[in-house]
Amino acid sequence: MVPMPSSECSAGTDYASEPEYSADQQALLLGQARASIRHGLTIGESFDPDKSNIDPQLLAPGACFVTLTIGGQLRGCIGTLEPRESLLDAVAYYSYQAAFCDPRFSPLSREEFDSICIEISVLSPMESFEVSDEGELLQKLRPGIDGLWMESGTHRATFLPQVWDKLPDPARFVEQLKLKAGLTKDYWSDQIRWHRYHVFSMEEQQPPKASFI
Secondary structure, eight states, X not given: OOOOOOOOOOTTSOTTOOOOOOHHHHHHHHHHHHHHHHHHHHXXXXXXXXXXXXXXXXXXXXXXXEEEEETTEEEEEEEOSSOOSBHHHHHHHHHHHHHHTOTTSOOOOHHHHTTEEEEEEEEOOOEEEOOSSHHHHHHHOOTTTOEEEEEETTEEEEEOGGGGGXXXXXXXXXXXXXXXXXXXXXXXXXXXXXXXXXXXXXXXSSOOTTOOO
């Protein structure tokens, strides 16, 4: 389960405003993510990135998720839905969290470090939207494009757009999201709050060779 702070998202948010990052910016963020995990293995605490000579776009507030995989299998994924700090700081913090604090996994070991692949998903602004029933919800969703966040009382959960790769059917996608939130798959309430978003995804194509020092 990933930490997902509560959010007041207005329907007037510019949902079409998607983040974009150059190849150099992506390389820097992925490098910072790996440096943060390396720092956690050697020092045992979160990494504070050097902000000197950093592109201002990366110092602007940003929300992101960091996903770690080994051989294509999930090894950790944690992030935030709200931009509470600079994107650079968020990447460093959630890289550490994904490696050492995801409750679904044991903390990453030094032996695993050179095998992980890192993916960073930077979130667009949220769009809150209303639906009258689940049928309308399924019609509004765009498979492969929309990330979805739901809230119902104390129950909340999100799926990144990448989850569509494993759950391409909208009905199944929503069922599994409700189960992730601790609800039954056929649960419905007019009090459910729905939000959607896009992501700009960047990832290592393969782990760097002999990268742990």
